[in-house]
Amino acid sequence: MTTSVVSGGTRGIGRELSLRLAALGHRVIALYRGDEDAARQTVRAGDGRIEALRCDLARPDEIRAVCARITDAHGAPGVLVNNAGVNRDRPFLSMTGEDWDTVLATNLSGPFHLSRALAPTMVAAGGGSIVNIASTTALRPRPDGANYCASKAGLLQLTKCMALELAPHIRVNALLPGFTDTEEVTERYRLDDPDRRAAVLESIPRGRLGTARDMADALEFLVTARSGYVTGQQLIVDGGHFMG
Template sequence: MTVSVVSGGTRGIGRALSLRLAALGHEVIALYRGDGESAEQTEKAGEGRITALRCDLTRPEEIHTVCARITADYGAPAVLVNNAGVNRDGPFLSMTAEDWDTVLATNLSGPFHLSRALAPAMVEAGGACIVNIASTTAIRPRSNGANYCAGKAGLIQLTKCLALELAPHVRVNALLPGFTDTEEVTERYGLDDPERLATVLGTIPARRLGTTNDMADALEYLVTTRSGYLTGQQLVVDGGHFMG
């Protein structure tokens, strides 16, 4: 049995990643924080291969409890996807300490604690991989997102450090989505406004938003033997929006 853990695995991109891993034959543990309805729907869509577990990534003790349960019930995961994230956008000069701390706790400290809790079993088992879902804003800053951009940039450096320290037993890479057609992205950037959407599409060479299936395709590459010689790298999937 191949076990995968996906944080934030019941909504948006995370849901697509959970479903893709299930389609590949994995037993998927999809972690979620709030929306029980989405969790139930994801379990149903997974046709018996997805189990949703509630876990607040801002609470290290909760992470360790859940991870202990996972390893006891399922053994060492072959795949860990650190996908969960939040954004609380706003101007830097008026950004509150709470907005800073909450975003960093979820987007950077959460992956640290989750990886730290599961990595010992993954190293011992060998042949595992971790994929951190960062963002193109980790390498291309934007206004009103100092907390989000800083957290995702830190996640890229965490990816590289883990790739060094967990080698050769665990490969660690980062997937950087660009503009992706999800409810959260539409709301954050106002893409339900046709003029705003047209402006954004004009900056993307592919002239379309990414889909959650685009991101699942990239994840499939990163967790299979086709990327067996790839670690410590960042895969940008954004239609050519950022060419660094």
């Protein structure tokens, strides 16, 4: 049985990614930071294939400890999904050093430390697939998001460097969701305002928000043999909103 590790794997898009991998027959280790109720619900929904482990991706010591626990219990994972992320939106001139450091630590340094801890075991076991969950704001800036946009842009370059150096054993790709119908996106972009939501929908050629299932479909492609010749790439899943 393939073991998959999904950071931020119990809420939002990450929950759907965990459930999809479980449905594909994987043993899923879903990492989470603090929401115990969401973790319990995800484990229950996983029909015995999901285990939730607490880990703050901004703390390298916690990452090392949880990775040792995973590999001791299950061996090398075949799939790693770096999905955990936080945002602290503020205007650039109001943004504090803590706002910057917290977002970069989780969104960029977290994937580095998690991948660095698990990649050697993956290589030794014959390889696997790493998928970094970025964002279309890695390519196109938005107001009040200098820290978040910079973290996701850095993640794209990290993806390419990892793909280059971990080849031919491990494929590394980035999945870039656009506007996705989650609680976090609704709050960040004020999509509970009908006028705001209508304006966003008008800007998306497909005429709707993405769903977590859309992102899981893309992940399924990136971690299966159907993408066996794909590495170092950016898969944008946003209904045509960004065409760069």
